[in-house]
Amino acid sequence: MSVDLEPATAAEKTHRSLAIAAAEQAAGGAAELLRFAREGAAFITGEPFDDDAVMKLCDAAKMALEIELGVEVRDRDDDEREALNQALGALQRLLEGWA
Incomplete structure (x- = not known):
């Protein structure tokens, strides 16, 4: 069983809210x-x-x-960052005007 813990900082609170939004989008996709x-192409459009999604x-x-880059990860090198x-x-450019 897990226990909800209050965020320690305002940044953590923001990241948690962003995580909820990300999870909702991922679940929808x-x-x-x-x-x-299960069903194949969409009934109305005929597209996948x-x-x-x-x-x-x-x-x-x-x-x-955004969450990952907003926190300090100790074992990340400059190339990975x-x-x-x-x-x-790239994702930001792709998503411009979508939502």
Whole structure:
């Protein structure tokens, strides 16, 4: 059993709220992937996904990266941090105007 702990800082509170939003987007994207796996193409559009599955998953990944990059991770080297920042930038560009 887990216990909810209050955030220690304002930044942690923000990151937790972002985590909830990311989880909601990821769950929506995953649900659409499962629907496609079971039923095939969307009934109305004929496209694989009816509910922006890819964009929801990208949005979830963007928010997860924002959380990850917003905290100090001791064992991350500069190359890894740069790669994560590049991924975040690419996702931000992809998602511009979507939501």
